[in-house]
Amino acid sequence: xxxxxxxxxxxxxxxxxxxxxxxxxxxxxxxxxxxxxxxxxxxxxxxxxxxxxxxxxxxxxxxxxxxxxxxxxxxxxxxxxxxxxxxxxxxxxxxxxxxxxxxxxxxxxxxxxxxxxxxxxxxxxxxxxxxxxxxxxxxxxxxxxxxxxxxxxxxxxxxxxxxxxxxxxxxxxxxxxxxxxxxxxxxxxxxxxxxxxxxxxxxxxxxxxxxxxxxxxxxxxxxxxxxxxxxxxxxxxxxxxxxxxxxxxxxxxxxxxxxxxxxxxxxxxxxxxxxxxxxxxxxxxxxxxxxxxxxxxxxxxxxxxxxxxxxxxxxxxxxxxxxxxxxxxxxxxxxxxxxxxxxxxxxxxxxxxxxxxxxxxxxxxxxxxxxxxxxxxxxxxxxxxxxxxxxxxxxxxxxxxxxxxxxxxxxxxxxxxxxxxxxxxxxxxxxxxxxxxxxxxxxxxxxxxxxxxxxxxx
Amino acid sequence: xxxxxxxxxxxxxxxxxxxxxxxxxxxxxxxxxxxxxxxxxxxxxxxxxxxxxxxxxxxxxxxxxxxxxxxxxxxxxxxxxxxxxxxxxxxxxxxxxxxxxxxxxxxxxxxxxxxxxxxxxxxxxxxxxxxxxxxxxxxxxxxxxxxxxxxxxxxxxxxxxxxxxxxxxxxxxxxxxxxxxxxxxxxxxxxxxxxxxxxxxxxxxxxxxxxxxxxxxxxxxxxxxxxxxxxxxxxxxxxxxxxxxxxxxxxxxxxxxxxxxxxxx
Numbered sequence: 001x002x003x004x005x006x007x008x009x010x011x012x013x014x015x016x017x018x019x020x021x022x023x024x025x026x027x028x029x030x031x032x033x034x035x036x037x038x039x040x041x042x043x044x045x046x047x048x049x050x051x052x053x054x055x056x057x058x059x060x061x062x063x064x065x066x067x068x069x070x071x072x073x074x075x076x077x078x079x080x081x082x083x084x085x086x087x088x089x090x091x092x093x094x095x096x097x098x099x100x101x102x103x104x105x106x107x108x109x110x111x112x113x114x115x116x117x118x119x120x121x122x123x124x125x126x127x128x129x130x131x132x133x134x135x136x137x138x139x140x141x142x143x144x145x146x147x148x149x150x151x152x153x154x155x156x157x158x159x160x161x162x163x164x165x166x167x168x169x170x171x172x173x174x175x176x177x178x179x180x181x182x183x184x185x186x187x188x189x190x191x192x193x194x195x196x197x198x199x200x201x202x203x204x205x206x207x208x209x210x211x212x213x214x215x216x217x218x219x220x221x222x223x224x225x226x227x228x229x230x231x232x233x234x235x236x237x238x239x240x241x242x243x244x245x246x247x248x249x250x251x252x253x254x255x256x257x258x259x260x261x262x263x264x265x266x267x268x269x270x271x272x273x274x275x276x277x278x279x280x281x282x283x284x285x286x287x288x289x290x291x292x293x294x295x296x297x298x299x300x301x302x303x304x305x306x307x308x309x310x311x312x313x314x315x316x317x318x319x320x321x322x323x324x325x326x327x328x329x330x331x332x333x334x335x336x337x338x339x340x341x342x343x344x345x346x347x348x349x350x351x352x353x354x355x356x357x358x359x360x361x362x363x364x365x366x367x368x369x370x371x372x373x374x375x376x377x378x379x380x381x382x383x384x385x386x387x388x389x390x391x392x393x394x395x396x397x398x399x400x401x402x403x404x405x406x407x408x409x410x411x412x413x414x415x416x417x418x419x420x421x422x423x424x425x426x427x428x429x430x431x432x433x434x435x436x437x438x439x440x441x442x443x444x445x446x447x448x449x450x451x452x453x454x455x456x457x458x
Numbered sequence: 459x460x461x462x463x464x465x466x467x468x469x470x471x472x473x474x475x476x477x478x479x480x481x482x483x484x485x486x487x488x489x490x491x492x493x494x495x496x497x498x499x500x501x502x503x504x505x506x507x508x509x510x511x512x513x514x515x516x517x518x519x520x521x522x523x524x525x526x527x528x529x530x531x532x533x534x535x536x537x538x539x540x541x542x543x544x545x546x547x548x549x550x551x552x553x554x555x556x557x558x559x560x561x562x563x564x565x566x567x568x569x570x571x572x573x574x575x576x577x578x579x580x581x582x583x584x585x586x587x588x589x590x591x592x593x594x595x596x597x598x599x600x601x602x603x604x605x606x607x608x609x610x611x612x613x614x615x616x617x618x619x620x621x622x623x624x625x626x627x628x629x630x631x632x633x634x635x636x637x638x639x640x641x642x643x644x645x646x647x648x649x650x651x652x653x654x655x656x657x658x659x660x661x662x663x664x665x666x667x668x669x670x671x672x673x674x675x676x677x678x679x680x681x682x683x684x685x686x687x688x689x690x691x692x693x694x695x696x697x698x699x700x701x702x703x704x705x706x707x708x709x710x711x712x713x714x715x716x717x718x719x720x721x722x723x
Contacts, residue, residue, distance in 0.1 A: 261529075339566035343629070346524060347579040347636055348556030357578065362569045 002061065002127070005134045009053050012138035016045030016145060023149040036155035044155045045145040047162045049138050056137060060130050068122045069093060075118055077111050185436060188420075188429035195423040196224045201430060203227070207393035207404075209413060209424050224427050226434060228393035232310065232403030233435075236385060237378040239314025239399050240321055245371055247318070248325030255326070256333040257355050268330075275323040283387030286316035291388060298400065306390065306402035313388040314399065317381055321374040328370020332363035365450040372446035376439045382407040406435050475500040475640060475670045476521060481535035483516055483525070490516050492694040494535075498640075498687075503662060503671045505681035505702065508691035509717065514674045517691070518642050521672065522558040523551040539640070556583050559638035563645040565625035567617035567632075572609050575617040575628055576600060579636030595635055603631035604661055623654025630661060641665060643673040647680065659684050678718055682706050690714045 021042030028034050034041075073081075073093065081089060092112070099108060099116035100123075148155075193201065204225015251271065255264050291312035298305030336359050344354040360367075390402030391412060413428040420426070476498040483491035491513045498504050506514040516525070523544065525531040537544050544554050556579070567575050576596045579585075586592035596613075600606040605627045609620070617628050626646060633641055643662070647655040662684050665671055675681050681688050682702060689699040690713075698705060698714045709715045 337566070339562060339564055340568060342524065342527075342562060343566040343568065343632075344578070345527065346522060346555055346560035346562070347582070347632065348552050348554075349578075349582050350552050353582050357582070358568050 002057070002130075005057055005131050008131070009050065009057075009134055009138060012053075012135075012142060013046045013049040016049045016142050017042040019142070020045040020145060020149050023146065024155075027149065027151055032151040034151050035153065036157075040155040040159050041149050041153070043159045044148070044162075045142065047159060048145045049141045051162060051166070052141065053134050053137050056133060057130065060126075060133075064123075064126050064130075068119060068126065069097075071122060072096060072115050072119045076115055080111060182436065185429055185433040188426055189433045191421075192423060192426035192430045195426065200224060201226055201427075205395050207409070209409070209427055222424065224423065224430075226406075226431060228395045229404060229406050229409050229431065230434065230438070231395060231397065232389070232393065233379055233405040233407070235310045235397055235399055235403055236314040236317065236389060236405055237375060239311055240317040240378045241371070241375060243315050243318035244321035244325055244374060248322045248370075248374075249329050249367065251322070252326045252329035252333060253355055253360075256330050257351060257359070268327075271323050271326055273323075274319065275327075277320070279320065279381065279383035280387070282316050282320050283384045285319075286312050286384055286388035290316050294400075303400065305400050308388060308390040308402040309400050310389065310403045311399040313385050316388060317378055317384050320381070320384065321378060324374045324377065325367075325370050328373070329363065329367045332366025332370070333359055335366065336362045368446060368449050372442060375442055379439055379442070380407065380435065382411060386411050406431050410435075473500040474498070475540065476672075477538045478517075478520075479536040479538075481517070481520060481533065481537060483513070483520060483534075484532040485516075485528075486530045490694055491520070494696045496689055496696055496699055498670060498672060500639075500670045501666055501668075502687055503666050503673060503685040504687040504689065505685035506672065506674045506689050506691060507676075507678055507681045507717075508697075510676070512691040513694040514689075514691040515644050517696075518644055518672060518674050519560075521640070521642055522555050522560055524555075524560065526551055556636055557638055558640045558642060559633035559636055560642040560644065561626070561629050561633050561646045564649050565622060565629050567620070567625050567628050569616065569618055571614045572600075572617045572620070572628060573613040576631050576635045579632060583636060585635075585637065599631040599635035602634050602661075602664070603627045604657060604664075605631055621654075623650050623657060626650055626654065626658060627661065630658070630665075634665070638669060640670045640672065643671065645674050645676060648676060655680070678706070690717060692717070 021038045024034060024036075024038035024041035028038065073089075081092070084092075095105075095108065096112055096115045096119060098105070099112060100119040201224050204223060205227050206223040206225045207228050208223045210222055251267075255267060255271075259267065287308075291307060291309060294309055294312050295305050295307060333355075340358055340362060341354060344358045345351075349357070385405045385408050389408055390404050391408065392402065393404050393409070394401060396403060410428045410431050413425060413431075418425045474497045476496075478494055478496045481491055481494040482489065494517060506518060508514050519525045520533055520537060521539075521544075525533065533545065539554070539558065542549065568578065570578070573596055576599050577586075577592055580592060580595050586595055597606060597610075600609065605624060608624060609628075617625065620628060626649070630641075630646070647658050650658065659680065662671055662673065673681075673684065685702045687700070688702040688705040690697045690705065690709075690711075692713050698709060698711045700710075705714065706718055709718060
């Protein structure tokens, strides 16, 4: 029925377009000066038919099942739902639904069969009603827009207005989704902070989320201080950035300024290939190659090194970040006008001087943007650290020690049999919220830095 | 006969700064400059005029080897600066460009402060031993390009914040600060309004006392106003070269005559 509704709608919209354009052209051929081109009269009809009808159909589809369910449940014989908990009512609802779709298990009571039948007939009625409404709305829109075709009608402005509305609603979607994500994090976190005091979480230096899940289980009281976990994240991020920024920048400078066209044509795609490697594969690389190598190196120097070091995870993460930084810096350097390069060369500057003294400062905003994007990715990166970093939270900044990260803890808290009302599981949301806040702050700082340099260099 | 004698005596009185012999430039398959011979004098303003695409800017960029950075450009023949072939293997283009400065068509100040723009050349060539000397060079260059009074109170503001004419004078100051022997100017006034153009032209006249200036221009009036020598380029050929007055009053070649009287171009 929905497909039929859409087909009807499209036909009506196209018909409206043709009709209005034809009408406008006829007016013009009749010697009148039109305010808008015929095409805009057509588009106006097209949009006027499509936009309201599509909104109606979408709302209808979203609300339909709720309304039908309510009607069906309300129509059940008196008494069958008495003394039942909300879970049992849910089960009955689900059973009626599956019966209505033809999946009958066992031998349900007659009233359930009746309800399922009612549900089916309501659905069919709803489908027809929707079709009717769509047809009525399209017809009304066609009628109204057809009458609007006059020489002085500002069809172009009308079309531009509708288009503007569409653009605004598209950008609002992104904003609403973000707000929704933040709210869901916040609500779960609030539940967590009702069980664990927020000061314990923010300032506690011990992270031991092992708490009894059932009453009869024997386990220590958990500790939920996030400091050691975020410290681990910061150590790994620091290692990754310290390795990735110089390598990425220098490779960008070489590729942009010094490399021959042929070398660049090969090296740049290969570098960008690094960005396409799945992070799981980086994780393999970290545990199988880098971590043992670091251990062997430490052993040869007589240093005891943990198998899961922050250094191993961080340096492999750095490899993942190099293409980001490199391609951002490359773009930023390429965007510097050629005239600045020429101006510097004409003053007798060498290429190196031109790069370091003119091109690089001019490209700073773009480069800083790339680096901070890399920092955000490093903080949020999950798979590499799940595989290569440790699980035990320690208050340490030694990169040769084993550390854990916020993302690793979120993963370990949420895998396995979990119930969403224990602090152990809810702690994951609190960690997620903090991670979100930290990356948000970094982005704000980044924007400020970029803006400051922009002011200086524009 | 008298004219030729006068030209010769002028040449012997003044030193030849740059001499080009049989210069050919190819861009890929295009023969952009055909067999150009020219002698540019010291402490003289030489104007290159000609219709668009005639090769005058290309030839100008050969003099400080700015064409080196263009992969497909190929140069044959000889260009000598003070008798030294600048395309010789021993010549470092970086050092050459310190001696032969250039000002471009569009003002291109660096995204740095006014002070740093001017100090850029002296810094990279080590012309100043300390901050005081550098300050002095900056002030002298800015005075020399008639910009000092306008910017002396805001030397630390970005050079890109100046007006177009001020930016171009800043670029001239930047070139002058490197203490070049020759200053090449590639249509330096084409992006400027008449007042700024007048200021830059006045400046060119002053700069002549220190070094040789070569200016490419579209405007024949400008060539007549600022230059002592004029070279007319057409389709990659150097058609005529001589005293500016002679070129504009009694051109020898019919193509020159057509161009300055507005029939071709």
